[in-house]
Every structure is written in C-alpha cells, then in structure tokens.
Amino acid sequence: MWKWINSFAQPEKAYGACNFFMPFFVVVLLVCLPLGTVWGLVFAPTDYQQFDVYRIIYIHVPSSSLSLTAYMAMATAAFVGVVWQWRSAFTTMLALAPIGAVVCFISLFTGAVWGKPTWGTYWIWDARLTSQLILLFLYLGVIALYVSFDDKQQGAKASAIMAMVGVINIPIIKYSVEWWNTLHQPATISKLAKPSMPADMAIPLVIAMIGMAGYIGTVTLIRMKNELIKRDSHRPWVLQVLDAEQASGKPFIRPVWWAVAAVLFTIGAFFMVQQGVKFDSLAAFIDMGGRGFFVWLSFVVSFVALFILLVLSVLDRKTIISETRKQKTRVERIMRARAAKAAKKEAVANSS
Template sequence: MWKWLHPYANPETSYHFAGKILPWCARLAFAFLTIGITWALLFAPADYQQGDTFRIFYIHVPAAMLSMGIYLGMAIAALSGLVWQLKLADASAAAMAPIGATFTFIALITGSAWGKPMWGTWWIWDARLTSELILLFLYLGVMALHNAFDDKALAGKAAGILALVGVINLPIIKYSVEWWNTLHQGATVSKLGQPSMTADMFWPFLVCFIGFAFLVTALICLRFRTEILNRNSMRPWVRELVTTEVKTHAV
C-alpha cells in the first residue's frame, strides 16, 4: 500500500491526479443531484405529520452527515501531517476545512428552517444543534490557524492539533440525541437496523447523499489543487504549468 501511495507524496503527481478525478466527480455530482433533488421534491411522498416541510431532510441530513465526515477526513490528514510530516497532508487538511465549514453552516441553516414549523422557534440550545455549532467553530478555528502564520509548517501543526482535539465532538454530535433529552429526532437513516422511513423516501435520500458526496469530493479536489499551487509557486513545474496555461488561453 505504501508503495502505491509513495508517488503521490510528490506535489506535481498529486496535482495532476486530483485534476483527473475532479471532472468525473463533478459530472457524477450533477447527475446524482439532478435526479435526487427532482425525485425528492416532486415524487417522494410528503410526511404524514410534517407534510412537505419534511423535504428539507434531503438537504439537511446529507449536509450534517458530510460535515462530520469531512471533519474526520481532515483530522486523519492532520494526524498524518503531524506524525509523518507529510506536507501534502497539511495541504489536504487546509483544503477540506472551508468545504466542511460550508456544509456545517448549511446543516445549521436548514436545521433551523426545519425546526421553525416543527418546534416553533428558529433556534434552541439543543444538544445536537449546539454540538453542530461547535463543529462550525472548530472548522473556523482550523481555517484561522492555517492562515495565522507565514510558516506553513507551523500553521499546519497548530491547525492539526486543534483538528485532532476537536474529534471528540464527533461522537457527541452523533450520540447527543441518545445521551441527553433533546428535541432533535433520533437516528433515521444511519442506525444499524432498518431505516425509520419507507423505501420511497429512503431511495431519493440515498441518491441525494451520493450526489452531495461527489460534490464534496470535487470541491476538495479543486481546493487541494489550489493549495498545492500556492505552496509550490516557486517550483519549476508550477511555472511551466502557468506558462502553458497562459499560452493556451492566448491562442
């Protein structure tokens, strides 16, 4: 495995590899999201209690799940950077942070919009909502530390430590509805048994989730490539790449 991964420690190799993945992920994201959102909004049945308000679920739940998944990936990258001193690991963590923060924000906004008609308020200091808000602050903290130092190695180390400390918040988000008495509903699609929803509601959710997952992958690849260019701007291969792009657009 390490022999397979070793070539990708080279920034140029990783840059081009991410460039190959990016368009495929973008196309798949567009296809799955077009099908999933259309299916969810027009053909999935309304909830027997919540009516059409339930359809926020198809954006809120994927955003919330991916916000935690991205953070876990960022923490793993940060750990790799701290332990093995991999510069590209720091670059990948820096690339993930803004994407994760965006999806956390979307989860909070859609959760508030869903909670207003159900709970009668836009916000309540519920355990799940509060821990998700803390996740947003952790993302913002990691982003701030990545930009707080001119020395990228020092910035990556500081941001990596915060990312690893913040991992403790993930099980709190996941199990908050079980550990405390909250207004937030329990697990619907992520529990080990059969999902607490019918198949005609579950399948459009699954398609939407896959679409959002491909979208996240495409965005991370895009930002990862940008991070590589920023951190290697003086390398000959970057200068050659820029020169080639300028000539191509000039023609």
C-alpha cells in the first residue's frame, strides 16, 4: 500500500492523478456552485432578522470555510514534502497557495460588505476577522517566500516550513468566536451540532460549499499540472505526455461527464424550483429589500475574482506548454548543429 502511495511522489504519476481526478472536480464545480448560488439568491426564504442581505452567506461561508480547508491541505502537502521529500507535494503546496489567497480574500471582502448593514461598519479588529486577515497574509507569505528564492527547491522548502508554522492560526480562527467576546456569529453549519438555520436555507448553503470545493479542486489540479510541466520541462516524460494528449484528440472532459453533470444539475434544479421564487418581481429581486448594493457587490466581486484566477491558470498552462515545445525545438536545433559540425570536422580530418 505504502509503495503504491509513494509512487505518486514521481511527477509523471502525479500528473496522471491530476488527469484522473479532474473530471470529478469539474462536474462538482459546474453543478454545485451555480446551483447553490441561484438557490440561495432566488429560492431560499428571507431571513426574519437580516432580511435579504443575509444572502451574502451563500458566498461568504463557503469561501470562509474552504479557505481554512485549503490551508490545511497546503500545510499537509508541505509536511509531506519536507518529511518525505516528495517534489509533487511541494507542487501541490504551491498550487494551493494562490487559490487559498483568493478564496480568503473573498471571505474577508464579503464579510466586510456584509458587516456594513449588519454591524454598521465594514471592519472591526474582531478576533475572527483579525485571525482571518492573518490567514491571508500567511498565504501571501508562502507565495512571496517561494518567489524570493533563486533556488526554487530551497524556496519550496522555506515556504513549506512557513506553511506548517502557520497552522497554529487555524484553530484560532475556528474557535475565536468561542474563546473571545466577538461580534461574529458562531458557525452556521457544524459537523456535530444541528444547523443554526432552517433546512430550506441550509441545503443551498451546503451545495454552494461543495461547489466551492469543486472550484478549488479544479484550479488546484490545473495549477499542479502547470507546475509539474514547468519544473520538469527538460525531462522526457513531459513531452511524451503532451504529445500523447495532443495526438489522442480526446476532449478535455468526456461526453459522459457532461451527461452526469446535466443529470445532477437537473435533479438539483427540480428540488430547487419546488421552493418557489421568493420575490414578487425582478425589481424586488435586484433591490433585495434595499440591500441590493451589498448583496450584488459581494457576489460580483467574488465571481470575478474566481473567474480571473481560473482564466489565468488556463492561460498559464498554454504559455508553459508553448515554452516547453519551443525549448524542445531549440535543443533539437542545437543538437543538429553540433552533429553537423562534428561531421564536418570528421570529413576534414579524413580528407587530410
């Protein structure tokens, strides 16, 4: 068993694992994130205390919760990389860092926007908010520390140590609302306790959280593949894999996965519409009880940030593949020139 697990320390095995899991995360992303968002914005009932501004919860809670999960995954990868010297583990850590930073930013931004109509201010130095801000700095610190090293192997190790040390902040964030007197409410959904909100509000929230997990998984795998190609661009397996992918002509996501996504989305949409639209008109939906500015600002900024990160990751992959192929062409040209020069010298030597 351990031998099988240890095989994924090899970059080519890790790359294959990324390809294997990618369709699953893409389906989860495409089904759950839009479904949970639309359900929460349109079909979830209005809260009796905060009214419609509470709908920010459907982007704030997923980003807040998954920012902690992403950090723990990053720190775990860092630990594996340092202890067992898995290069693919360092790759996972580096892939997760910018994703976690973006998700953490969304958590802070939506929390600040939600805080204005709820608390009367965008920001207070509350224990939960401050520790979440520290989490963002930890993500950025891991990225900055890695970039600052010319020797990327040493940079990855230094970043890994920082990531592991930063784990101490996770329980502080998690239990800050219990350890200190804060304005921030306790956890909305707990593994062990009954949810603090009705099921018709909680279900779309859970779906949105699963969708955010699908997004993080999808972008992480894309960035992992990018990093694996970049770091091993000189090794034969990279071009072999890229050539095989190009020659196969198979779509990125097989039709069967699109069918699965369509079926799951249809099932979810069926249960969603059973709740009924909670607004009398389009104007009321946009206005959100006079809090439309805060709700729509939160969702627009969040999804723009997520979209930009996804697009940059895809474009980065295209650039890396292009540079890898150019490097191969340059090497082949140099080798041909050297061979021709050697042949010319040999011909001159033989003629003399």
